[in-house]
Amino acid sequence: MSGMFFHNLRLGATSLRRNPLLTALMIMSIGFGVAASMVTYAVFRAVSGDPIPQKSAQLFVPQIDNRGPQYNRHGEPPDALNYTDAMALMRAHKAPRQTLLFQVGLSVMPDDAQRMPFKAVGYATFSDFFNMFDVPFQYGQGWGPGQDESREPVVVISRALNQKLFGGANSVGREITMDDRHYRIVGVTENWDPKPRFFDMFSGNAYAMPAQVYIPFNYAVAQRFDTYGNNNCGSDGKRGDDWGSWLHGECVWVSAWVELDTAAQAEAYRQYLDGYAREQRAAGRFNWPPNNRLRDVAAWLDYEHAVPPESRISLSLALGFLVICLVNTIGLLLAKFMRRAPEIGVRRALGASRADIYRQFLAEAGMVGLAGGVLGLVLTGLGMFGIGLVFEPQIAQLARMDVSLVLLTLVVAIAATVLAAFYPTWRAAQVQPAWQLKSN
Amino acid sequence: MMQIKPILAALKRHKAGTILIALQIALTLAIVCNALFIIHQRLDRVARPTGLDESNLMAISTRYVGMDDKDTGAAIRGDLAALRQLPGVEDVVSINSYPLRGGGWSTGVRVNVDDKKPKGHTTLYFSDEHTLATFGTRLVAGRNFQADEIGEADPKSVGDPAVVIISKALADKLYPDGTALGKPIYIGDTKKPSTVVGIVERLQVPWNGNWSDTFFENAIIEPFRLTGSFTNYLIRSKPGQLDALLKAAPAALYKVNRMRVIPSDRGVRTFAQVRERAYRADRGMAILMGVVCLVLLAITAAGIVGLTSFWVGQRRKQIGVRRALGATQHDILSYFLTENLLIGVGGVVVGAVLAIGMNLWLVTQFEMARLSVLYVLVGVVALLLLGQGAVLAPALRASRVSPVEATRSV
Numbered sequence: 079m080s081g082m083f084f085h086n087l088r089l090g091a092t093s094l095r096r097n098p099l100l101t102a103l104m105i106m107s108i109g110f111g112v113a114a115s116m117v118t119y120a121v122f123r124a125v126s127g128d129p130i131p132q133k134s135a136q137l138f139v140p141q142i143d144n145r146g147p148q149y150n151r152h153g154e155p156p157d158a159l160n161y162t163d164a165m166a167l168m169r170a171h172k173a174p175r176q177t178l179l180f181q182v183g184l185s186v187m188p189d190d191a192q193r194m195p196f197k198a199v200g201y202a203t204f205s206d207f208f209n210m211f212d213v214p215f216q217y218g219q220g221w222g223p224g225q226d227e228s229r230e231p232v233v234v235i236s237r238a239l240n241q242k243l244f245g246g247a248n249s250v251g252r253e254i255t256m257d258d259r260h261y262r263i264v265g266v267t268e269n270w271d272p273k274p275r276f277f278d279m280f281s282g283n284a285y286a287m288p289a290q291v292y293i294p295f296n297y298a299v300a301q302r303f304d305t306y307g308n309n310n311c312g313s314d315g316k317r318g319d320d321w322g323s324w325l326h327g328e329c330v331w332v333s334a335w336v337e338l339d340t341a342a343q344a345e346a347y348r349q350y351l352d353g354y355a356r357e358q359r360a361a362g363r364f365n366w367p368p369n370n371r372l373r374d375v376a377a378w379l380d381y382e383h384a385v386p387p388e389s390r391i392s393l394s395l396a397l398g399f400l401v402i403c404l405v406n407t408i409g410l411l412l413a414k415f416m417r418r419a420p421e422i423g424v425r426r427a428l429g430a431s432r433a434d435i436y437r438q439f440l441a442e443a444g445m446v447g448l449a450g451g452v453l454g455l456v457l458t459g460l461g462m463f464g465i466g467l468v469f470e471p472q473i474a475q476l477a478r479m480d481v482s483l484v485l486l487t488l489v490v491a492i493a494a495t496v497l498a499a500f501y502p503t504w505r506a507a508q509v510q511p512a513w514q515l516k517s518n
Numbered sequence: 519m520m521q522i523k524p525i526l527a528a529l530k531r532h533k534a535g536t537i538l539i540a541l542q543i544a545l546t547l548a549i550v551c552n553a554l555f556i557i558h559q560r561l562d563r564v565a566r567p568t569g570l571d572e573s574n575l576m577a578i579s580t581r582y583v584g585m586d587d588k589d590t591g592a593a594i595r596g597d598l599a600a601l602r603q604l605p606g607v608e609d610v611v612s613i614n615s616y617p618l619r620g621g622g623w624s625t626g627v628r629v630n631v632d633d634k635k636p637k638g639h640t641t642l643y644f645s646d647e648h649t650l651a652t653f654g655t656r657l658v659a660g661r662n663f664q665a666d667e668i669g670e671a672d673p674k675s676v677g678d679p680a681v682v683i684i685s686k687a688l689a690d691k692l693y694p695d696g697t698a699l700g701k702p703i704y705i706g707d708t709k710k711p712s713t714v715v716g717i718v719e720r721l722q723v724p725w726n727g728n729w730s731d732t733f734f735e736n737a738i739i740e741p742f743r744l745t746g747s748f749t750n751y752l753i754r755s756k757p758g759q760l761d762a763l764l765k766a767a768p769a770a771l772y773k774v775n776r777m778r779v780i781p782s783d784r785g786v787r788t789f790a791q792v793r794e795r796a797y798r799a800d801r802g803m804a805i806l807m808g809v810v811c812l813v814l815l816a817i818t819a820a821g822i823v824g825l826t827s828f829w830v831g832q833r834r835k836q837i838g839v840r841r842a843l844g845a846t847q848h849d850i851l852s853y854f855l856t857e858n859l860l861i862g863v864g865g866v867v868v869g870a871v872l873a874i875g876m877n878l879w880l881v882t883q884f885e886m887a888r889l890s891v892l893y894v895l896v897g898v899v900a901l902l903l904l905g906q907g908a909v910l911a912p913a914l915r916a917s918r919v920s921p922v923e924a925t926r927s928v
Contacts, residue, residue: 183581185583185779195779387884392806401545405545408538409535409538410824412825412828416828416832
């Protein structure tokens with residue numbers, strides 16, 4: 079059997095060499111089609127992945143409509159909460175774990191007076207953040223609930239910032255100065271940067287540079303830190319004239335997350351949100367029925383369009399491109415196989431079965447597919463350099479050529495070509511030996 | 519055209535090949551039309567003028583460190599004075615944002631104090647009487663701000679300006695009869711009017727995405743320098759001095775006050791870099807689509823050459839017989855050209871439907887505009903010509919088949 083297989087491969091190679099132009103056309107067609115698909119797929123794969131697969135079904139974003147039907151967008155509540163609602167959820171504590179966060183931009187003052195201050199971007203959040211999102215630590219750990227309440231200036235810094243400031247040494251317990259405030263380091267995270275950054279889609283940071291610092295939410299508010307991320311006051315919104323009226327106004331700027339382990343808990347939380355909105359209505363703050371959402375990570379990423387439109391357009395386009403390349407290959411293979419009708423006739427007359435003809439021609443197609451796949455690999459490699467032309471650099475660097483992509487390229491090329499070869503092969507197997515022998 | 523019947527008869531015997539070529543032409547047309555449309559849209563967007571004289575212009579973004587917000591007004595004035603003294607600086611402003619920067623303020627504007635709904639949407643630029651000279655923007659009506667009209671304001675509590683300069687697009691939107699100059703406007707939800715004292719020819723918003731397309735040239739300049747730790751300096755250099763200023767300007771700022779952060783990425787940029795960055799994705803998309811179109815057309819042409827060559831090879835004997843029976847070389851050539859045209863027409867009819875269908879899908883998925891019929895027509899003509907071009911070489915080979923072939927191998 080394997081002897082026959084190699085015999086078929088030899089026959090195929092001979093035949094391919096006989097029409098080098100046609101063969102080259104087919105290989106190029108497959109190569110380009112597969113490469114275009116693979117390059118765009120590599121980007122798509124990078125941006126459509128689940129950033130926290132172990133917990134994505136347990137983490138939820140509560141949304142509360144504080145705008146009402148006149149001002150909200152297409153009936154959807156805003157993508158973040160205002161301070162009032164966010165703190166109400168925290169106080170109610172209806173979820174086993176819960177956190178709020180907003181982006182902060184701080185200026186780190188190196189101890190060495192010769193070095194320039196530099197900017198560190200991160201989040202003001204609650205202690206549950208680190209457990210909820212499974213943040214890995216190099217040294218120390220996150221702060222505790224007690225420090226949430228006591229508004230202590232503690233900080234968790236990233237491995238990269240620790241490297242920059244302390245040369246990578248264990249810095250837990252040491253102090254850093256940011257703006258004119260001193261913070262005590264309680265933990266150093268490992269390099270941790272889920273992509274897309276599902277927990278801060280609101281500020282458009284899905285693919286931003288990794289966060290470097292985390293500080294207690296209540297401390298940041300007490301110190302009147304302005305958000306470094308988005309602040310959305312809506313089309314009717316007033317930002318307010320001073321800090322207090324902004325903080326207690328209806329501008330949304332706080333992202334909220336809750337961890338709910340079972341469907342029953344999620345349902346109970348929905349009930350709670352609606353109850354809260356009804357209370358606000360009764361109190362005269364909302365004059366519309368409850369309009370809340372509770373989306374899990376997958377639903378949230380979908381709603382926030384985590385996959386950039388460029389990625390989806392180019393992937394759809396590349397798949398169309400691959401289809402055209404395959405149609406082209408079917409045509410060329412048909413031409414190639416039917417030209418050999420006389421040869422098929424002779425083989426059939428000498429006792430080759432239809433199955434033999436199938437095997438011979440599919441082996442030939444498989445070789446074209448393999449060659450196309452190899453060309454496709456080379457072009458995919460080249461295309462990886464071109465990704466930066468179309469996508470933001472932060473997204474472009476996510477797409478990489480790994481073993482699975484190489485294998486996928488070859489498998490797609492061979493499978494697609496063999497699939498394309500079925501019709502031409504079927505036609506070849508239909509050749510009537512007697513008719514061919516007579517007409518020659 | 520006498521030949522159409524025999525051609526159709528012949529095509530019936532090559533159904534598979536015919537359908538494959540037609541299908542390929544159809545799919546190629548659908549993709550190429552939509553790709554060209556996307557390219558055109560993106561390039562249109564990139565070509566939109568900002569209203570600024572973009573040469574000899576640079577931007578610095580800076581944030582003070584450890585400074586109380588109430589001290590930043592004086593610090594900014596100090597920075598401006600230091601920058602003005604640099605040789606090569608024509609003019610400079612401190613401003614909250616500028617076209618193509620990405621982030622900024624937007625709000626609604628009313629023309630009557632009692633209006634419930636805003637009449638127009640606009641961006642707000644906060645700066646001083648140097649703005650027009652630094653932007654390089656022309657006034658089409660009214661006057662510039664005077665030095666005594668300029669104030670300083672905390673970004674968290676900006677008051678209502680007595681006077682404003684607005685873009686012509688916004689002026690036309692608010693007062694369609696062209697009488698905006700001297701008229702009141704109400705910015706945001708205020709009860710206090712601001713008087714339009716100047717109208718500039720054109721001034722774009724800071725954003726260049728789809729969402730701002732409805733108001734992309736609506737801008738208001740308010741005569742306030744914003745205090746607060748963060749600001750942008752926009753600097754117009756004397757001709758040819760920009761390169762020197764890229765180094766000298768941040769150095770001068772650090773000399774005034776070292777306690778500041780100028781980000782290494784995007785902290786100091788020429789306006790050309792600002793533009794490049796803002797339109798990177800649009801330009802990249804246009805290039806990608808262009809490459810895809812070219813490769814697709816090449817592959818389709820190659821496919822036509824391949825299949826037609828096969829048909830010519832298959833029919834050598836019949837061609838010989840026709841030649842022997844008196845058909846001229848020209849008859850044979852036109853036979854194959856007509857055959858290709860028939861297949862091509864079949865393909866483009868299906869392709870036009872596919873192109874429109876694909877566009878409708880893109881419209882629902884990506885909020886794209888409707889495809890204009892012109893693109894489909896251009897695509898149809900291009901693909902028919904491509905087909906004729908691709909078939910020419912095999913058809914010429916066919917026309918040179920000698921009548922003697924008729925007698926061979928029988």
